Amino acid sequence: xxxxxxxNARLEGRKVDLLISNGLIEQISPEIVAPEAEVFEAEGLxxxxxxxxxxxxxxxxxxxxxxxxxxxxxxxxxxxxxxxELTPDDIYCGTRLAILEMIKSGTVFFADMYWHSSAVAAAAxxxxxxxxxxxxxxxxxxxxxxxxxxxxxxxxxxGGQSLVSIGIAPHAIYTCGADLYRxxxxxxxxxxxxxxTHLAETQKEVEDCLKNNGKRPVEYLNDLGVLDxxxxxxxxxxxxxxxxxxxxxxxxxxxxxxCSNMKLASGVFNSLQAQSCGCNIALGTDGTSxxxxxxxxxEMKFASLLAKSHYGNPQAGKAEExxxxxxxxxxxxxxxxxxxxxxxMLADLIFVNLDNERLLPDNDLVSSMVYSADxxxxxxVMCNGNFLMKHGYIEAEEEIIEQARRYNKSK
Amino acid sequence: xxxxxxxNARLEGRKVDLLISNGLIEQISPEIVAPEAEVFEAEGLxxxxxxxxxxxxxxxxxxxxxxxxxxxxxxxxxxxxxxxELTPDDIYCGTRLAILEMIKSGTVFFADMYWHSSAVAAAAxxxxxxxxxxxxxxxxxxxxxxxxxxxxxxxxxxGGQSLVSIGIAPHAIYTCGADLYRxxxxxxxxxxxxxxTHLAETQKEVEDCLKNNGKRPVEYLNDLGVLDxxxxxxxxxxxxxxxxxxxxxxxxxxxxxxCSNMKLASGVFNSLQAQSCGCNIALGTDGTSxxxxxxxxxEMKFASLLAKSHYGNPQAGKAEExxxxxxxxxxxxxxxxxxxxxxxMLADLIFVNLDNERLLPDNDLVSSMVYSADxxxxxxVMCNGNFLMKHGYIEAEEEIIEQARRYNKSK
Numbered sequence: 001x002x003x004x005x006x007x008n009a010r011l012e013g014r015k016v017d018l019l020i021s022n023g024l025i026e027q028i029s030p031e032i033v034a035p036e037a038e039v040f041e042a043e044g045l046x047x048x049x050x051x052x053x054x055x056x057x058x059x060x061x062x063x064x065x066x067x068x069x070x071x072x073x074x075x076x077x078x079x080x081x082x083x084x085e086l087t088p089d090d091i092y093c094g095t096r097l098a099i100l101e102m103i104k105s106g107t108v109f110f111a112d113m114y115w116h117s118s119a120v121a122a123a124a125x126x127x128x129x130x131x132x133x134x135x136x137x138x139x140x141x142x143x144x145x146x147x148x149x150x151x152x153x154x155x156x157x158x159g160g161q162s163l164v165s166i167g168i169a170p171h172a173i174y175t176c177g178a179d180l181y182r183x184x185x186x187x188x189x190x191x192x193x194x195x196x197t198h199l200a201e202t203q204k205e206v207e208d209c210l211k212n213n214g215k216r217p218v219e220y221l222n223d224l225g226v227l228d229x230x231x232x233x234x235x236x237x238x239x240x241x242x243x244x245x246x247x248x249x250x251x252x253x254x255x256x257x258x259c260s261n262m263k264l265a266s267g268v269f270n271s272l273q274a275q276s277c278g279c280n281i282a283l284g285t286d287g288t289s290x291x292x293x294x295x296x297x298x299e300m301k302f303a304s305l306l307a308k309s310h311y312g313n314p315q316a317g318k319a320e321e322x323x324x325x326x327x328x329x330x331x332x333x334x335x336x337x338x339x340x341x342x343x344x345m346l347a348d349l350i351f352v353n354l355d356n357e358r359l360l361p362d363n364d365l366v367s368s369m370v371y372s373a374d375x376x377x378x379x380x381v382m383c384n385g386n387f388l389m390k391h392g393y394i395e396a397e398e399e400i401i402e403q404a405r406r407y408n409k410s411k
Numbered sequence: 412x413x414x415x416x417x418x419n420a421r422l423e424g425r426k427v428d429l430l431i432s433n434g435l436i437e438q439i440s441p442e443i444v445a446p447e448a449e450v451f452e453a454e455g456l457x458x459x460x461x462x463x464x465x466x467x468x469x470x471x472x473x474x475x476x477x478x479x480x481x482x483x484x485x486x487x488x489x490x491x492x493x494x495x496e497l498t499p500d501d502i503y504c505g506t507r508l509a510i511l512e513m514i515k516s517g518t519v520f521f522a523d524m525y526w527h528s529s530a531v532a533a534a535a536x537x538x539x540x541x542x543x544x545x546x547x548x549x550x551x552x553x554x555x556x557x558x559x560x561x562x563x564x565x566x567x568x569x570g571g572q573s574l575v576s577i578g579i580a581p582h583a584i585y586t587c588g589a590d591l592y593r594x595x596x597x598x599x600x601x602x603x604x605x606x607x608t609h610l611a612e613t614q615k616e617v618e619d620c621l622k623n624n625g626k627r628p629v630e631y632l633n634d635l636g637v638l639d640x641x642x643x644x645x646x647x648x649x650x651x652x653x654x655x656x657x658x659x660x661x662x663x664x665x666x667x668x669x670c671s672n673m674k675l676a677s678g679v680f681n682s683l684q685a686q687s688c689g690c691n692i693a694l695g696t697d698g699t700s701x702x703x704x705x706x707x708x709x710e711m712k713f714a715s716l717l718a719k720s721h722y723g724n725p726q727a728g729k730a731e732e733x734x735x736x737x738x739x740x741x742x743x744x745x746x747x748x749x750x751x752x753x754x755x756m757l758a759d760l761i762f763v764n765l766d767n768e769r770l771l772p773d774n775d776l777v778s779s780m781v782y783s784a785d786x787x788x789x790x791x792v793m794c795n796g797n798f799l800m801k802h803g804y805i806e807a808e809e810e811i812i813e814q815a816r817r818y819n820k821s822k
Contacts (some may be wrong), residue, residue: 064771067779069729103767104787227546262716263782265725292782293769299711305673309717314676318480355812357512358704360475361819367476369676371703374785376515401766408772 052330054286463741466695
């Protein structure tokens with residue numbers, strides 16, 4: 001792998017060079033001499049950690065802005081009908097469109113949950129991003145399909161793909177029984193795979209769980225023994241104090257999806273409670289059908305402003321905090337040494353254009369990224385030391401757009 | 412003025428040509444022959460109405476991302492201190508930076524409220540956008556300054572500037588007494604100028620008003636006789652049913668600023684109440700210090716998602732409705748025949764790139780603009796028949812950026 005010398009980037013107010021080698025930030029220094037390295041001129045650009053989108057259903061880009069503003073169950077019925085028709089080719093096409101959008105807005109990792117995992121994994125490999133491809137499980141799958149999925153997961157691990165891994169993702173407590181949860185978790189732990197589920201998203205889920213199991217959703221999953229430090233629990237909107245405590249103790253990562261929770265009117269995540277319990281909070285966009293984009297920049301602003309509004313406190317959801325949710329805390333959840341620009345960490349980086357009007361004047365860059373920026377501020381994106389986007393351009397972007405357009409015309 | 416022929420644009424699913432003449436949309440038809448017109452090739456672009464930002468303090472771009480996440484009064488004290496130091500040159504520089512940002516995100520009109528109005532007006536003229544330059548009034552101004560402001564407003568009207576007008580903008584009921592409100596309103600009506608004020612923004616304002624005047628803020632201003640169909644009331648977060656009724660009856664325009672209200676934790680505007688009363692609701696970004704950008708695209712998404720979340724109803728804040736708040740309702744508030752793409756209306760238009768990944772697949776363009784788009788989707792912007800931005804480029808943008816950078820360095 002060639003070395004890259006990032007020349008004259010702005011890092012927290014200083015001008016520095018960065019030497020990138022073997023996917024890592026090898027050195028950061030005011031001046032680095034490395035004649036063997038390819039030079040990337042970063043004059044006028046600031047270097048920051050890239051974003052980790054910790055909960056999404058990438059291929060749902062295909063259903064963007066389709067059946068909007070409906071009551072929840074009418075909407076779900078429409079979406080499910082269309083999802084049932086998706087082929088692996090469609091999912092490859094939709095996932096590539098999603099990844100294109102994520103790279104354009106500075107994201108280099110996504111934790112997915114969907115069907116036809118081989119197509120999702122192929123799209124991620126093709127686009128050279130990091131991904132955890134969560135295989136979705138529900139009770140209605142046949143025993144044979146479940147075994148086939150497990151086989152695929154085992155085989156995939158042997159393929160030696162370093163950026164893409166498989167996750168085991170039982171959908172939710174209202175679509176998966178206790179047996180399926182236990183079986184999935186056992187398999188995940190035997191094979192050291194990420195475990196990923198929807199949890200405590202709506203009030204109805206909590207009420208049904210209390211009725212059916214005599215306990216709340218997090219208590220229920222904790223009693224099943226399926227929460228640990230390699231578990232992503234998406235949403236966690238409706239948590240009792242005791243449940244927040246359980247998530248902290250088990251080191252489960254809470255993935256907060258503010259846009260989706262607001263758009264579907266699911267409720268407001270109690271971020272202050274989770275923070276005061278010491279939970280690891282990460283951010284996700286959820287699928288485009290309930291967002292409708294995959295921008296972590298926008299998600300940070302929603303996370304922050306929703307907290308301020310919800311608590312009636314302009315000091316809630318501070319810019320520095322939500323920026324960490326979108327970067328470091330996501331990387332931590334999947335055991336990657338990334339999310340900060342430091343020597344020895346993974347070279348998952350964004351380069352932002354300091355001449356963009358949204359970042360001027362240059363008072364506080366983190367604050368401007370959270371409250372002011374949009375994807376036009378992102379000049380270049382690096383993942384594992386490799387440029388995914390250089391000066392706004394992504395290889396093969398025209399082809400991906402053309403393919404998405406063809407998919408739509410064929411429906 | 413030259414005619415422009417917009418060739419092959421997408422309008423609500425159809426391919427059309429548009430003939431632009433004298434600042435108006437003269438004709439829309441599948442094929443227009445106009446050999447005398449300049450041709451703008453719009454293949455791959457959809458034409459939509461441009462945005463009207465109905466409440467802002469443009470020059471506050473200079474304080475973007477400065478003193479963040481503080482308690483309200485600490486923040487205000489910091490801002491006020493810095494504002495006191497601003498020169499007319501600073502305000503010209505900050506307002507041009509703001510206008511650059513607005514054009515990039517598809518906005519062609521802003522209703523401002525600030526100091527040094529001649530500098531604000533000069534910036535708007537220089538950038539060829541529409542603006543209503545609200546002159547801010549507070550009790551602490553001397554009688555002489557008030558008279559000078561009134562003189563400026565009268566003189567400006569005589570200058571024959573067609574896109575920029577002056578507004579009379581008493582700041583708020585907690586900074587302006589009854590006499591100043593009456594005097595300002597009388598002057599505004601004598602000279603047919605827009606009247607613009609902050610109203611019912613915080614719970615504290617309501618409580619103080621009840622204590623001091625025995626009535627709520629809207630009742631108080633209504634009794635002073637200063638609410639009518641050429642009045643913008645910014646915020647209106649805390650309204651009783653009776654107050655919403657008054658605003659509807661007087662045809663006062665409510666300017667909703669969801670980002671600012673959330674960021675400052677001021678409360679949540681009761682949009683369903685205002686809608687059911689038949690109020691004219693428009694949208695504004697407020698100043699960048701409490702947002703921190705001027706994007707109406709983002710403001711629409713916040714307006715919609717905040718309503719859904721607040722009412723626990725995914726059918727609140729529908730995309731079509733908030734799009735109208737951001738376009739037609741703003742134009743209506745200032746008596747301009749704009750906000751829709753129809754023959755005879757003002758040619759205030761945006762051209763959006765249908766190849767942008769955020770607008771794909773092409774299921775519902777209005778929905779995608781509200782929920783998914785960002786400024787990268789805007790290809791070109793026209794105001795009064797004149798291109799302010801063509802294919803992403805605005806004349807003199809480098810100079811404006813350079814000037815903003817110099818301002819910051821000098822502080």
